[in-house]
Amino acid sequence: MTSSETPTCSAKGCRDAAVWVLAWNNPKLHAPERRKTWLACEEHREHLSQFLGVRGFLKDVVKLDEWVQPEGSER
Numbered sequence: 001m002t003s004s005e006t007p008t009c010s011a012k013g014c015r016d017a018a019v020w021v022l023a024w025n026n027p028k029l030h031a032p033e034r035r036k037t038w039l040a041c042e043e044h045r046e047h048l049s050q051f052l053g054v055r056g057f058l059k060d061v062v063k064l065d066e067w068v069q070p071e072g073s074e075r
């Protein structure tokens with residue numbers, strides 16, 4: 001990862017700096033230990049969490065500066 005790049009929110013059309021990491025997993029597509037991640041700004045955290053939550057995909061919501069990318073996971 002290039003250090004000069006500020007991670008931005010994954011919400012469509014949003015260019016805000018990401019504050020949260022949403023870790024999720026689609027059991028139909030991914031092995032149970034796999035984690036996909038979305039980034040969210042303060043404003044979109046709830047929206048994105050709900051999107052994943054209603055589908056049963058959401059596993060974890062962690063502050064970006066506390067997030068440690070698990071081995072073998074990807075964005």
Ligand SMILES: [Zn+2]
Pocket residue numbers: 009010011014015016040041042043044
């Ligand atoms: Zn956003």
